[in-house]
Amino acid sequence: MTPTDSEVDVLIVGAGPAGLMLATWLSQLHISTRIVDKRSTKIMAGQADGFQCRTLEILDSFGIDRVWKESNHMLEVCFWNPDENGVIRRTVRAPDTPKGLSRFTESVLHQGRMERFFLDYLKETGDRIRVERPVIPSFLQVDESEIKNPSAYPVTLKLQHLTDEEATPNQGNNVPNGLFRSNLTADDTEDLIRKSSGKEGTEETIRAKYVVGCDGAHSWTRKQLGFKMEGEHTEIIWGVLDVVPITDFPDIRVRCLVHSASAGSLMVIPREKRVVRLYIQLKEVGAGGGAVDRSKVTPEQILKAAQKIIAPYKLEYEQCDWFTAYQIAQRVSDGFDKFNRVFLAGDAVHTHSPKAGQGQNVSIQDAYNLGWKIGMVARGQASPEILKTYATERQQIARDLIAFDQKFSKLFSGRPAKDVSDETGISLEEFRNVFHQGAVFAAGLSVDYGPNILVVKEDEGEEGTVRCRPDLANKLKIGMRLPSHKIVNQSDALAIELQRLLPSDGRFRLVVFAGDISKPEIYSRYEKLGEYLPSKDSVVSLYTPPNSARDSVIEVLTVHSAKRIDIELQSLPEAFHPLDKSKGWDYWKVYADDESYHEGHGKIYENFGIDRDEGCIVVVRPDGYVAATVAVDDTQSLEAYFGRFMIKV
Ligand code: FAD
Structure with missing residues (x-):
C-alpha cells in the first residue's frame, strides 16, 4: 500500500435515499463504512415524495418515525374524467391505500426531509459514518484473485475531492428546480472527474471489501462494471410543480388522477405544509424524436398546461417551492452485482416514471435487502453465499416494477376513450382496474422472494434438510x-x-x-x-x-x-x-x-x-x-x- 491508501469494509458511492439507507443499516451493525457523494449538499426540495406502507414499516423498524409524523397521509383517491360533453367530472372516490394492508397508509413528504432523517440517524448512532462531499470516484478495479478470500480488500478505488464550486451545478432559475438532476439534462460525472484530476492533494486510493454503487440513474459505478440499462425511453415529457395552489377545484387536498378530453392528464398529490404537487403531461415540450430544449421548461409553462387540463376550474399560485421536467424511461440494468463484491442499488439499476411513487421506495428497499447481508458477511457470521440472493431477489422486483410502471404510465399518459367502440383510447374501467390491482404492489407489500439459500418454501423432503411446513x-x-x-x-x-x-x-x-x-x-x-x-x-x-x-x-x-x-x-x-x-x-x-x-x-x-x-x-x-x-x-x-x-x- 502507498502511504495514502486506506481500507474500509464498505464504500458507498452516492448519498441519495439508497446510499443513506445502506449507511443506516451498516451504522446499526457497526460495519466500517465510508459514503461519498459528488454534490456539496443533500437534496433541499422536491424530487421524490411518496412513501409506501412497506417503506414506512422499514423506517419504523429503525426507530425513524419522523416521516410518519411530518408527512401528509393520503387517505383518498379520486378519478376525474371527461363526461359526454368533454367536461371533467369526478367519477370515482376510493381509499388510497386498500384497507388492512399495513399499520401505515401511503404518505408524502419531500425527499430532502428523508435524507435529513437518515443523516440524523447516522449522527445519533455514533457518528461513525459521515457523508463525504463533494467526492467522486475516478477509478475502480477488482482484484479477481482475491474475491474468494473473505478477509481480503479486493476492490481498489481512487477518490477525487472536488471543490464546492465544481460540485454545485448552476440551476439557472429563481425557483429551486430539479432540472439539473432530471434525465433531460446530460450527466456531468465525467466532466467533474476531468476537472479535478491531477490536482495536488485531491486524490486518494482506497481498498474496500465491498463497494455499493447507489449513484443514481447515470451511475458511474454501473458503467465501470460494464452493465447496461435495458428497456424503453418514451417520448412523453412530464412537468412537476410543487406549489401552494389557489384553486376552486374541489379535490385539491386528495390524491387525484385527472384525465381531460384532449389536453392530457394531471395528477394531484396533496403534500405537507399546504403544498400540492402536480404532475402534468407537457404536450408542447414533446421530444418529437429530437433533443428537448430545457430552457423552455419554466414553472409558468407547466402551470399553463395544468390550467388547460383542469379547466373549467381555475388554478393559480403565488408560492412555488420547486419544479422539474423529465422524460419517462423504463429500464432495468442487466446486472446487479459483480463477483459478489461490487453491488448496485436504487436508480442505478432501475428507472421508471415517478408518478406511481415507487423510485425512492424501491431504492430504499434494495439497500434494505442488501445491508444486513453485507453486515453478516463482513462480521464473519454468514457465508458470502447469502450475498448472491441480493441480485436474484431484487432484480425480479425491478422487472416487476417496470412492468407495473409501463401499465400505469400508459394508462396515465393515454388518451381517454370516447366510447366503448374507441379501441385505442383508455376506458375508465381499464384505468380503475389497473389502479386497484396496482395498489398492493404500489404499497410495496406484494414483494415475494423466491426460494433460495435464505428462503425455504416447501418441505425439502430429505434427512438433514428443512422440513418446511x-x-x-x-x-x-x-x-x-x-x-x-x-x-x-x-x-x-x-x-x-x-x-x-x-x-x-x-x-x-x-x-x-x-x-x-x-x-x-x-x-x-x-x-x-x-x-x-x-x-x-x-x-x-x-x-x-x-x-x-x-x-x-x-x-x-x-x-x-x-x-x-x-x-x-x-x-x-x-x-x-x-x-x-x-x-x-x-x-x-x-x-x-x-x-x-x-x-x-x-x-x-x-x-x-x-x-x-x-x-x-x-x-x-x-x-x-x-x-x-x-x-x-x-x-x-x-x-x-x-x-x-x-x-x-
Ligand atoms: P439518487 O436519489 O439519484 O441519488 C444518487 C446520489 O448519488 C446523488 O446524491 C448523487 O449526487 C450521487 N452521485 C451520482 N453520481 C455520483 C458519482 N459519480 N460519485 C458520487 N456520487 C454520485 N420516487 C418515489 O418513490 N416517489 C416519488 O414520488 C418520486 N417522485 C419523483 C419526482 C421527480 C421529479 C424525480 C426526478 C424523481 C422522483 N422519484 C420518486 C424518484 C426518486 O427521486 C429516485 O428514485 C430516488 O431518489 C432514487 O434514489 P437513489 O438513492 O437510488 O438515487
Missing part, C-alpha cells in the same frame, strides 16, 4: 414480509404490534407460536424446546459468540394461544425469558394471542392460519421477511436451515 401457518406467505397484528405481553398486559418486536438490528428471529401451553401435552412440547435452546448444539449456541448476549444473533420470541391469565411467566423455561445478571429477567419475549384490556384482540393465530393447539415456529430474516415455517418440535429443521449459511463460532 407452510400448512402450519397457511395464511402466512413464506418469502413475504411478516404482517403485523396486536399481541399481548405476558408480563405487563401491554398490547403491541408484532412488527414492533422486530427492530432492524441484524438478528434472525424464531417466533414460536407455542399453541395453548395451558394444556399439559402442548406445554411439554414447548418445555422440550426450552431445554434444547440452551444446549451446546442448538442453533442459538452454535452461532452466538461466547461473550455475547444469548439473543444477539438469533432471538426467540413466544406467542402462545392460552389465556394470558392462565400462564405465569416465571414457570416457563428460562430460555424463553432469559436472565441477564445485570439487566434482570427479560419480560419482553413472551406474548399471548388474547383479548387486551384496551385494544381488542389481534387474533394473530387466526390471521396467520395457525392452529391454536398445533402452533409452529416462524423463522424471520433480519429484514422481517418470512424465511421458513417448521413444526414446534422440529429442531433438526432449524439446524438444517441455519447450517446452510451461518458460520459456527
Whole structure:
C-alpha cells in the first residue's frame, strides 16, 4: 500500500435515499463504512415524495418515525374524467391505500426531509459514518484473485475531492428546480472527474471489501462494471410543480388522477405544509424524436398546461417551492452485482416514471435487502453465499416494477376513450382496474422472494434438510414480509404490534407460536424446546459468540394461544425469558394471542392460519421477511436451515 491508501469494509458511492439507507443499516451493525457523494449538499426540495406502507414499516423498524409524523397521509383517491360533453367530472372516490394492508397508509413528504432523517440517524448512532462531499470516484478495479478470500480488500478505488464550486451545478432559475438532476439534462460525472484530476492533494486510493454503487440513474459505478440499462425511453415529457395552489377545484387536498378530453392528464398529490404537487403531461415540450430544449421548461409553462387540463376550474399560485421536467424511461440494468463484491442499488439499476411513487421506495428497499447481508458477511457470521440472493431477489422486483410502471404510465399518459367502440383510447374501467390491482404492489407489500439459500418454501423432503411446513401457518406467505397484528405481553398486559418486536438490528428471529401451553401435552412440547435452546448444539449456541448476549444473533420470541391469565411467566423455561445478571429477567419475549384490556384482540393465530393447539415456529430474516415455517418440535429443521449459511463460532 502507498502511504495514502486506506481500507474500509464498505464504500458507498452516492448519498441519495439508497446510499443513506445502506449507511443506516451498516451504522446499526457497526460495519466500517465510508459514503461519498459528488454534490456539496443533500437534496433541499422536491424530487421524490411518496412513501409506501412497506417503506414506512422499514423506517419504523429503525426507530425513524419522523416521516410518519411530518408527512401528509393520503387517505383518498379520486378519478376525474371527461363526461359526454368533454367536461371533467369526478367519477370515482376510493381509499388510497386498500384497507388492512399495513399499520401505515401511503404518505408524502419531500425527499430532502428523508435524507435529513437518515443523516440524523447516522449522527445519533455514533457518528461513525459521515457523508463525504463533494467526492467522486475516478477509478475502480477488482482484484479477481482475491474475491474468494473473505478477509481480503479486493476492490481498489481512487477518490477525487472536488471543490464546492465544481460540485454545485448552476440551476439557472429563481425557483429551486430539479432540472439539473432530471434525465433531460446530460450527466456531468465525467466532466467533474476531468476537472479535478491531477490536482495536488485531491486524490486518494482506497481498498474496500465491498463497494455499493447507489449513484443514481447515470451511475458511474454501473458503467465501470460494464452493465447496461435495458428497456424503453418514451417520448412523453412530464412537468412537476410543487406549489401552494389557489384553486376552486374541489379535490385539491386528495390524491387525484385527472384525465381531460384532449389536453392530457394531471395528477394531484396533496403534500405537507399546504403544498400540492402536480404532475402534468407537457404536450408542447414533446421530444418529437429530437433533443428537448430545457430552457423552455419554466414553472409558468407547466402551470399553463395544468390550467388547460383542469379547466373549467381555475388554478393559480403565488408560492412555488420547486419544479422539474423529465422524460419517462423504463429500464432495468442487466446486472446487479459483480463477483459478489461490487453491488448496485436504487436508480442505478432501475428507472421508471415517478408518478406511481415507487423510485425512492424501491431504492430504499434494495439497500434494505442488501445491508444486513453485507453486515453478516463482513462480521464473519454468514457465508458470502447469502450475498448472491441480493441480485436474484431484487432484480425480479425491478422487472416487476417496470412492468407495473409501463401499465400505469400508459394508462396515465393515454388518451381517454370516447366510447366503448374507441379501441385505442383508455376506458375508465381499464384505468380503475389497473389502479386497484396496482395498489398492493404500489404499497410495496406484494414483494415475494423466491426460494433460495435464505428462503425455504416447501418441505425439502430429505434427512438433514428443512422440513418446511407452510400448512402450519397457511395464511402466512413464506418469502413475504411478516404482517403485523396486536399481541399481548405476558408480563405487563401491554398490547403491541408484532412488527414492533422486530427492530432492524441484524438478528434472525424464531417466533414460536407455542399453541395453548395451558394444556399439559402442548406445554411439554414447548418445555422440550426450552431445554434444547440452551444446549451446546442448538442453533442459538452454535452461532452466538461466547461473550455475547444469548439473543444477539438469533432471538426467540413466544406467542402462545392460552389465556394470558392462565400462564405465569416465571414457570416457563428460562430460555424463553432469559436472565441477564445485570439487566434482570427479560419480560419482553413472551406474548399471548388474547383479548387486551384496551385494544381488542389481534387474533394473530387466526390471521396467520395457525392452529391454536398445533402452533409452529416462524423463522424471520433480519429484514422481517418470512424465511421458513417448521413444526414446534422440529429442531433438526432449524439446524438444517441455519447450517446452510451461518458460520459456527
Ligand atoms: P439518487 O436519489 O439519484 O441519488 C444518487 C446520489 O448519488 C446523488 O446524491 C448523487 O449526487 C450521487 N452521485 C451520482 N453520481 C455520483 C458519482 N459519480 N460519485 C458520487 N456520487 C454520485 N420516487 C418515489 O418513490 N416517489 C416519488 O414520488 C418520486 N417522485 C419523483 C419526482 C421527480 C421529479 C424525480 C426526478 C424523481 C422522483 N422519484 C420518486 C424518484 C426518486 O427521486 C429516485 O428514485 C430516488 O431518489 C432514487 O434514489 P437513489 O438513492 O437510488 O438515487
